[in-house]
Amino acid sequence: xxxxxITSDILAQITQIIGAQNVFTDEESLGNYAHDETEDLKYxxxxxxxxxxxxxxxxxxxxxxxxxxxxxxxxxxxxxxxxALPIYGGILLSxxxxxxxxxxxxxxxxxxxxxxxxxxxxxNAVGEHGLLYPVDxxxxxxxxxxxxxAHGSGGPRVVKYGTxxxxxxxxxxxxxxxxxxxxxxxxxxxxxGYNLTQMMIGSEGTLGVVTKIVTKLVPKPQQSVLMxxxxxxxxxxxxxxxxxxxxxxxxxxxxxxxxxxVEWVIxxxxxxxxxxxxxxxxxxxxxxxxxxxxxxxxxEKVNLVLEQFECRDVLFADTTQQKExxxxxxxxxxxxxxxxSVYKEEDTVVPRAxxxxxxxxxxxxxxxxxxxSVCYGHAGDGNLHINIIKAGMSDADWKNKLKDGIVEIFExxxxxxxxxxxxxxxxxxxxxxxxxxxxxxxxxxxxxxKSIFDPNGxxxxxxxx
Amino acid sequence: xxxxxITSDILAQITQIIGAQNVFTDEESLGNYAHDETEDLKYxxxxxxxxxxxxxxxxxxxxxxxxxxxxxxxxxxxxxxxxALPIYGGILLSxxxxxxxxxxxxxxxxxxxxxxxxxxxxxNAVGEHGLLYPVDxxxxxxxxxxxxxAHGSGGPRVVKYGTxxxxxxxxxxxxxxxxxxxxxxxxxxxxxGYNLTQMMIGSEGTLGVVTKIVTKLVPKPQQSVLMxxxxxxxxxxxxxxxxxxxxxxxxxxxxxxxxxxVEWVIxxxxxxxxxxxxxxxxxxxxxxxxxxxxxxxxxEKVNLVLEQFECRDVLFADTTQQKExxxxxxxxxxxxxxxxSVYKEEDTVVPRAxxxxxxxxxxxxxxxxxxxSVCYGHAGDGNLHINIIKAGMSDADWKNKLKDGIVEIFExxxxxxxxxxxxxxxxxxxxxxxxxxxxxxxxxxxxxxKSIFDPNGxxxxxxxx
Numbered sequence: 001x002x003x004x005x006i007t008s009d010i011l012a013q014i015t016q017i018i019g020a021q022n023v024f025t026d027e028e029s030l031g032n033y034a035h036d037e038t039e040d041l042k043y044x045x046x047x048x049x050x051x052x053x054x055x056x057x058x059x060x061x062x063x064x065x066x067x068x069x070x071x072x073x074x075x076x077x078x079x080x081x082x083x084a085l086p087i088y089g090g091i092l093l094s095x096x097x098x099x100x101x102x103x104x105x106x107x108x109x110x111x112x113x114x115x116x117x118x119x120x121x122x123x124n125a126v127g128e129h130g131l132l133y134p135v136d137x138x139x140x141x142x143x144x145x146x147x148x149x150a151h152g153s154g155g156p157r158v159v160k161y162g163t164x165x166x167x168x169x170x171x172x173x174x175x176x177x178x179x180x181x182x183x184x185x186x187x188x189x190x191x192x193g194y195n196l197t198q199m200m201i202g203s204e205g206t207l208g209v210v211t212k213i214v215t216k217l218v219p220k221p222q223q224s225v226l227m228x229x230x231x232x233x234x235x236x237x238x239x240x241x242x243x244x245x246x247x248x249x250x251x252x253x254x255x256x257x258x259x260x261x262v263e264w265v266i267x268x269x270x271x272x273x274x275x276x277x278x279x280x281x282x283x284x285x286x287x288x289x290x291x292x293x294x295x296x297x298x299x300e301k302v303n304l305v306l307e308q309f310e311c312r313d314v315l316f317a318d319t320t321q322q323k324e325x326x327x328x329x330x331x332x333x334x335x336x337x338x339x340x341s342v343y344k345e346e347d348t349v350v351p352r353a354x355x356x357x358x359x360x361x362x363x364x365x366x367x368x369x370x371x372x373s374v375c376y377g378h379a380g381d382g383n384l385h386i387n388i389i390k391a392g393m394s395d396a397d398w399k400n401k402l403k404d405g406i407v408e409i410f411e412x413x414x415x416x417x418x419x420x421x422x423x424x425x426x427x428x429x430x431x432x433x434x435x436x437x438x439x440x441x442x443x444x445x446x447x448x449x450k451s452i453f454d455p456n457g458x459x460x461x462x463x464x465x
Numbered sequence: 466x467x468x469x470x471i472t473s474d475i476l477a478q479i480t481q482i483i484g485a486q487n488v489f490t491d492e493e494s495l496g497n498y499a500h501d502e503t504e505d506l507k508y509x510x511x512x513x514x515x516x517x518x519x520x521x522x523x524x525x526x527x528x529x530x531x532x533x534x535x536x537x538x539x540x541x542x543x544x545x546x547x548x549a550l551p552i553y554g555g556i557l558l559s560x561x562x563x564x565x566x567x568x569x570x571x572x573x574x575x576x577x578x579x580x581x582x583x584x585x586x587x588x589n590a591v592g593e594h595g596l597l598y599p600v601d602x603x604x605x606x607x608x609x610x611x612x613x614x615a616h617g618s619g620g621p622r623v624v625k626y627g628t629x630x631x632x633x634x635x636x637x638x639x640x641x642x643x644x645x646x647x648x649x650x651x652x653x654x655x656x657x658g659y660n661l662t663q664m665m666i667g668s669e670g671t672l673g674v675v676t677k678i679v680t681k682l683v684p685k686p687q688q689s690v691l692m693x694x695x696x697x698x699x700x701x702x703x704x705x706x707x708x709x710x711x712x713x714x715x716x717x718x719x720x721x722x723x724x725x726x727v728e729w730v731i732x733x734x735x736x737x738x739x740x741x742x743x744x745x746x747x748x749x750x751x752x753x754x755x756x757x758x759x760x761x762x763x764x765e766k767v768n769l770v771l772e773q774f775e776c777r778d779v780l781f782a783d784t785t786q787q788k789e790x791x792x793x794x795x796x797x798x799x800x801x802x803x804x805x806s807v808y809k810e811e812d813t814v815v816p817r818a819x820x821x822x823x824x825x826x827x828x829x830x831x832x833x834x835x836x837x838s839v840c841y842g843h844a845g846d847g848n849l850h851i852n853i854i855k856a857g858m859s860d861a862d863w864k865n866k867l868k869d870g871i872v873e874i875f876e877x878x879x880x881x882x883x884x885x886x887x888x889x890x891x892x893x894x895x896x897x898x899x900x901x902x903x904x905x906x907x908x909x910x911x912x913x914x915k916s917i918f919d920p921n922g923x924x925x926x927x928x929x930x
Contacts, residue, residue, distance in 0.1 A: 107818035108847075109710055130713065152656045162627050163654060165663065179906045185884035187814045188846040189628060191617045191667050192884045193891050193899060193929045194911045198630065198663040202656050219713035245574055248595065248684035248755065290713065294759045349652045353572035381653040382573075419650035419657045426658050434658060441644045445917060446659045452913030464658045 001461060003088050004068045006046040014047060014091070017059045022097070024048040033074060033092045037139075038082040038429055039344060045072065045092035052097045054172065054180050054211040061209070062178035064091065064458045072460050073205040075115065075147025078139040080345055081427030083151065083204040087462045095146050098211065101125050109217045110169065110186060115146020115210050132220040134161035137423070138331040146210050152202030154423035156253035156286070156330075159380030161218070164201060171200050172212035176454035186214050199449070204425050206460045207453040221288040224252065225295050226317040226326055229306050230279040234258060234363075234375070237281035238355035240309035241379045244285075245352070247305050249298055253286035254380030256355075261333045261374045261387075268336035271329055279312055283379065284330055330376070334387065337374045342390040342398065346406065348413045349422030352382035361412045362386055369405035370397060383422035410436045426464045434465060466926060468553050469533045471511040479512060479556070482524045487562070489513040498539065498557045502604075503547040503894055504809060510537065510557035517562045519637065519645050519676040526674070527643035529556065529923045537925050538670040540580065540612025543604040545810055546892030548616065548669040552927045560611050563676065566590050574682045575634065575651060580611020580675045597685040599626035602888070603796040611675050617667030619888035621718035621751070621795075624845030626683070629666060636665050637677035641919035651679050664914070669890050670925045672918040686753040689717065690760050691782040691791055694771050695744040699723060699828075699840070702746035703820035705774035706844045709750075710817070712770050714763055718751035719845030721820075726798045726839045726852075733801035736790055744777055748844065749795055795841070799852065802839045807855040807863065811871065813878045814887030817847035826877045827851055834870035835862060848887035875901045891929045899930060 006014070015023045024030070025047050034044045051057050064071045070090030077084060086092045098116035105111060106129050113122055120140040126133050134157040137143055147153070149168055169190075171183045183196035190197070200207060231237040237256060244254065259280045266273055283306075287298045303314060317323040337343060350358050359375055366373050372391040377384045386409065390398050410420050414437045420430055434443060443465045450457070450465075471479070480488045489495070490512050499509045516522050529536045535555030542549060551557045563581035570576060571594050578587055585605040591598050599622040602608055612618070614633055634655075636648045648661035655662070665672060696702040702721060709719065724745045731738055750767060752760045768779060782788040802808060815823050824840055831838050837856040842849045851874065855863050875885050879902045885895055899908060908930045915922070915930075 105816070105818075106711065107707055108816040109707075110816060152654075152660070154654050154656075158654060162631050166627050166631055175906070175910075179904075181904060181906050181910075183907070185814070185879075185902065186816050186882040187848075187884055187887065188817070189617075189619050189623060189814050189843075189848050189887035190884060191619075191812070191886040191888045191890045192895075192902065193667075193908075194914055195617070195663065195667050196907065196910060198660065198666075199914075201663075202658075202660050219710065219715060222713075242572055242574075245684065246571065248687075250684060289759075291759050291762060294754075294756050297756060347656070349650070349654050351570070351573040351575060351651050352653070353570075378654075383652075383654050414650075417651040419652055419655060421656045422652065422654035423656045425656045430657075437650065437657065439644075439646060441640070441646050442648070442661065443658075445640075445646075445661060448917030449659055449664075449914055452910060452917060 001088065001457065003070045003090060006069060006090065010067060010069065011047060013063055014049060014060065017063065018049045018051050018056055022050040022052065033094060036077045036079040036082060036084045038080055041082055041085055043085045043087045044089065045086040046089045048092045048094060050094045050097050054174055057174045057209050057211060058178045058180055061174055061176055065177055065456050068456060068458060070458055070461050073209050075144035075150065076118065076142050078143040079147065079151065079427060080424040082429045083425050083427030083463055085428055087428060093209065095144060104129055111215050111217060113145055113213050113215065115144055115149065115213060117145050119143050119145050119148055126217050127220060130220050131217040133167065133215060133217055135164045135167055138334060145213060149201055149210055149213060150203065150205045151425040152423065154378060154383065156255055156378055158378065159254050160250055160252040165198060167216045168197060168201055168213060169216055170214040171197055171210050173200060173208035173210055175208050176459040188216060204427060204460065204463055206450060206463055222290045223292050223295055224286055224288040225299055226323045227285045227299065228315040228326055229283045229285060230312045231281040232278055232310060232312060234281045234359050235356045236309045237283050238359050238379065240283060240306055241355055242353035243305050243308065244302055247301060249301050251285050251380065252288040253284065255284040255330050255377065256379035256384065257282040257284065257330060257333065257376040258374055261337060261376045262329065264336040264340050265329050265333055268339050269328065269332050271325055273329065284326060333376050334385065337387040344388040344402065346386040346388065346409060347421045347424035348386060348409065348418060349381065349383040350413055350416040350418030352380065354416040354418065355379060355382060355384065358384060358413065358416060362409055365405055365408045369401060371402065371405060381422065382418065407433065407436065428463055431464055466553065466922065468535045468555060471534060471555065475532060475534065476512060478528055479514060479525065482528065483514045483516050483521055487515040487517065498559060501542045501544040501547060501549045503545050506547055506550055508550045508552045509554065510551040511554045513557045513559060515559045515562050519639055522558065522639045522674050522676060523643045523645055526639055526641055530642055530921050533921060533923060535923055535926050538674050540609035540615065541583065541607050543608040544612065544616065544892060545889040547894045548890050548892030548928050550893055552893060558674065560609060569594055576680050576682060578610055578678050578680065580609055580614065580678060582610050584608050584610050584613055591682055592685055595685050596682040598632065598680060598682055600629045600632055603799065610678060614666055614675055614678060615668065615670045616890040617888065619843060619848065621720055621843055623843065624719050625715055625717040630663060632681045633662060633666055633678060634681055635679040636662055636675050638665060638673035638675055640673045641924040653681060669892060669928055671915060671928055687755045688757050688760055689751055689753040690764055691788045692750045692764065693780040693791055694748045694750060695777045696746045697743055697775060697777060699746045699824050700821045701774045702748050703824050703844065705748060705771055706820055707818035708770050708773065709767055712766060714766050716750050716845065717753040718749065720749040720795050720842065721844035721849065722747045722749065722795060722798065722841040723839055726802060726841045727794065729801040729805050730794050730798055733804050734793065734797050736794055738794065749791060798841050799850065802852040809853040809867065811851040811853065811874060812886045812889035813851060813874065813883060814846065814848040815878055815881040815883030817845065819881040819883065820844060820847060820849065823849060823878065823881060827874055830870055830873045834866060836867065836870060846887065847883065872898065872901065893928055896929055
């Protein structure tokens with residue numbers, strides 16, 4: 001696609017709109033916003049802007065729309081699919097100055113928040129009012145809530161509390177053509193025409209720039225118990241997952257971790273953990289609620305299930321510190337694995353009973369192509385992150401043959417009823433794989449929807465399809 | 466809009482596609498499908514068809530698309546917004562022969578079901594496997610699950626279990642241009658491009674015809690308690706609603722009923738109920754779970770809240786029969802009210818703490834315009850159904866002035882952060898009110914999305930916008 005380069009005249013207009021102090025063209029700034037956390041990809045924008053209100057974004061998008069300049073919105077830069085990379089240059093729009101928690105409405109259990117708020121800050125702020133916002137991706141300490149909306153992000157608590165789609169009630173959005181709209185209403189239910197709020201969620205910044213977010217909140221549970229169950233085999237651990245739900249148990253988190261992931265966390269981080277030699281897989285299981293008796297009953301029930309899958313050992317985290325250590329182990333796993341090797345990350349999701357077939361298939365494919373893999377993730381949702389590790393693969397094979405292996409992984413995922421991303425999105429790096437799962441008819445519907453919102457294709461071009 | 470009338474030649478082609486035994490043009494059949502449950506509206510189709518598989522629907526839509534013939538899909542005919550009325554004539558497509566529960570997947574806690582299955586039949590079928598599908602609108606005994614998808618339907622258990630959007634994982638859809646697609650994947654999470662599944666939900670049969678539905682299921686709770694709390698005033702009952710959630714309590718249902726609604730149920734139905742003279746409003750509160758101790762703790766907590774709002778009396782339904790009677794009272798309320806008077810039904814939804822202002826406002830507007838109203842609904846979600854009763858209003862005023870009163874109700878709803886429909890949809894009768902809440906920009910986005918799915922505007926034309 002051909003876009004207009006930013007001339008000094010256009011730059012002057014951008015500066016007029018945003019204010020000189022929030023417009024950056026120095027090499028260091030451009031470099032800082034040339035990448036996210038997707039492998040080692042780098043795309044330099046021509047200019048970085050940090051607007052402070054929706055009207056500035058509106059004026060900027062009108063300018064881009066009139067002059068055919070690409071604009072790429074960016075949240076915390078923690079994305080894993082390259083959705084925030086300015087692949088055609090143009091303007092990189094950082095939302096980092098949209099930092100206000102505008103309102104925590106304790107009467108209605110709702111909040112209004114700007115998209116540049118760090119997810120964990122928001123969780124903590126509502127927590128002080130005894131409320132829970134249960135959407136907490138592993139990157140919660142640095143990702144923005146706006147990025148979570150853009151990607152339909154999840155996290156461990158989806159399994160009990162539902163996806164982000166249940167928690168986003170209404171959005172203020174600047175359209176690519178410059179209009180500012182609210183997509184819906186501040187209500188728990190909505191049947192008032194096409195649901196534009198849901199349309200925005202997971203659209204990866206290609207349909208509009210979110211400038212305010214109204215969320216649902218729920219009462220914060222007072223108690224929780226965290227258990228770490230260890231298994232001799234991946235397959236047994238994965239098979240236990242669906243059995244837990246079949247037994248009528250709904251944990252507030254149910255995470256899977258491979259031994260190798262834990263090994264690398266121990267190496268990378270300073271977590272003390274006694275990793276026994278015969279253990280190859282773990283399930284991290286959390287129950288929350290207000291009543292410890294009920295929680296303990298769930299723990300007992302889950303123990304009975306785990307025994308059927310040759311669970312070796314169950315560790316109960318009693319103290320806050322122990323709980324935090326175990327969660328840190330899970331949350332820093334991606335970072336730890338990546339610090340050790342050239343890697344590629346995939347985000348498969350399947351119906352949860354298909355997890356054993358998925359993990360066995362991944363290992364089998366890896367053995368044929370010569371790559372290793374470390375798998376972990378939100379097993380309760382059937383969502384398995386795969387860190388593919390270069391290991392003994394030659395540079396040439398990594399470059400030329402890996403893709404075929406990934407295609408095989410996604411073909412397997414699709415055959416099991418799954419899809420190619422559960423929460424990381426498609427962005428730049430997964431779009432070539434979309435046809436594995438979705439027909440040209442599906443993709444054309446998406447392209448058509450895009451053309452309605454963004455007739456000139458200026459907003460985050462080159463992503464998803 | 467101008468559409469082609471069905472000629473004998475076209476009818477022959479329709480008959481060829483669907484089979485003569487499933488094509489109806491006799492007056493009785495046309496009359497049976499000329500109305501739904503929306504007031505007294507009647508629009509006759511030119512032909513009624515009852516296809517038996519998706520390929521027939523595909524061929525039919527190709528025929529309609531090529532010849533510019535309107536086609537209106539219809540579920541159980543229980544709609545309250547006129548969305549299934551064939552206002553331009555043409556073909557009425559009844560989904561009543563799509564009656565198969567294809568699969569109840571007890572491994573993955575999912576089911577695949579055809580859209581013509583009656584919602585209650587589906588709930589009972591999964592219940593036999595110890596599973597819960599918690600989307601149960603009041604019309605569950607006669608509505609179709611496909612209609613529920615089309616309308617984003619709710620019901621009392623949304624308050625704990627989330628909306629239908631959490632339970633619909635994947636849809637097989639015939640597009641207006643005839644292609645058959647699956648909208649997504651059979652997974653609990655999805656971040657693989659624009660969410661076409663969510664786009665279909667609540668689109669009221671204007672974007673495609675759903676032919677298969679994959680749902681999420683959850684373990685069925687083993688126990689429940691149902692309480693009926695009575696109040697002297699509507700406002701106090703409504704104010705108690707948000708206080709319950711603020712106290713950290715999440716019931717599995719929290720319904721509001723006005724005295725007049727109960728009076729008319731007693732008249733219409735054969736329910737025995739001792740309606741005390743000083744009681745004017747009720748909250749029907751349900752808790753479910755596996756553990757009676759926990760449920761009783763919730764009951765105690767909720768009692769403490771209710772006391773603060775001058776609750777008169779709390780009745781505990783002990784037996785299955787008592788529970789069923791109370792639920793029947795709530796569920797037959799619409800029918801009972803309608804059997805007594807000329808009426809119009811609205812489906813307001815606001816942030817739940819705004820309920821007292823909403824109900825007081827409705828009464829005040831009614832007193833100025835001369836209509837009465839009976840209010841009831843899913844108060845836990847802020848969703849209040851309003852049956853507007855003609856009462857002393859003259860025929861002329863009912864015809865000419867009522868609309869202004871409804872506009873005032875919706876303006877109030879909107880000012881309180883709410884919207885004009887929570888679960889009944891917009892269809893035909895609410896579309897004139899959409900501009901009260903949504904800008905022309907919003908409506909044009911909806912029209913644009915419609916044009917992408919249905920370039921010739923043949924599928925359920927004249928609805929929503």
